[in-house]
Amino acid sequence: MATILQIETATQVCSAAIAHDGKTIALKEMMANNIHAGSLTLFIKEAMDSTGFQFEDLDAIAVSMGPGSYTGLRIGVSTAKGLCYALDKPLIAVPTLQMMAEGFMRQNPEYADSICSMIDARRMEVFTSLYDSDLKMLSPVSAKIISEYSFSKELDNGIVTFIGNGAAKCAPVLQHENARFSELNFNSASYMSKLAHTAYSSSRFEDVAYFEPFYLKDFVLTTPKKK
Known part of the structure; x- marks a missing residue:
């Protein structure tokens, strides 16, 4: 029986x-802009305190590995790695889109069609991957610019439910009778539990020294235009 601390910071959710x-x-979580650096360690402590467990009682640290926000992922992974070093615990990486x-x-246990996870990557681009109801990956993780022709083959073959903070902006474009959209938030560390436990049971751990988030795209620093 494993006790695992789980961290998700890939989007606006801390x-x-x-x-x-x-x-x-x-x-313990909150959705807001730019709170990860100041709130994550506090949220971790509050979650730990509510259980009665001590940090030494943990068996592993799990972190949402991306893709997602460059800054959010850096904060989440660096915090997870720091705890692994300090506590001498193994690190588990959970794919964000699969989570x-x-x-x-978890919210729709009777659902039997495809799920398309989408994370907003600005403009009409999303980080995305397609899964069946057993969480088997049907398409690899990729950065896609969404148009009216996106996922046309998959939608012609059956219902696809689009989820995540990238799904809402795509809804006006993906006008297909088989397209469904969920407005609920699924970027939560609470949804890592089954995946993290499976990884722990299989001893599927990361090298703490060399592990890096899965950014998918290189970070590009932009300078605001002068008015």
Whole structure:
């Protein structure tokens, strides 16, 4: 029976959860801009305190690995790695888009069609991947610029539910009778529990020294235009 601290910072959500034996037992999170650096460690402490566990009682640290916000991922992964070093615990990396699909299935256990996780990558671009209801990956993680022709093959073959903060902006473009959209948030550390427990049970750990977030695209620094 494993006790795992779980961290999700890939989007605007700053989230920390404690899971025991694959089930979430504590959660502290908030959705807001630019709060990860100042709030994550506080959320972790509050989640830990609510369970009665000490940090030494943890068996592993799990972190949402991306893709997503460059800054958010850096904060989440660096915090997870720091805790792994300090506590001498293994690091588990959970694919962010798969975690989102797991969250959707947790809320919709009878669903039997495809799930398309989408994270906003600005303008009409999203980080995305397609899964079936068993969380089997149907298309690799990629950065896509969405048009009316996107996912046409998949939509012609059946229902696809688009989820995540990138889905809403794509809804006016993906006008297909088989397209469905969920407005719920699935970027939560609470949805990492099953995936993290499976990884722990298989000893699927990362090299703490060399692990980096899955950014998918290089970070590009832009300078605001002068008015």
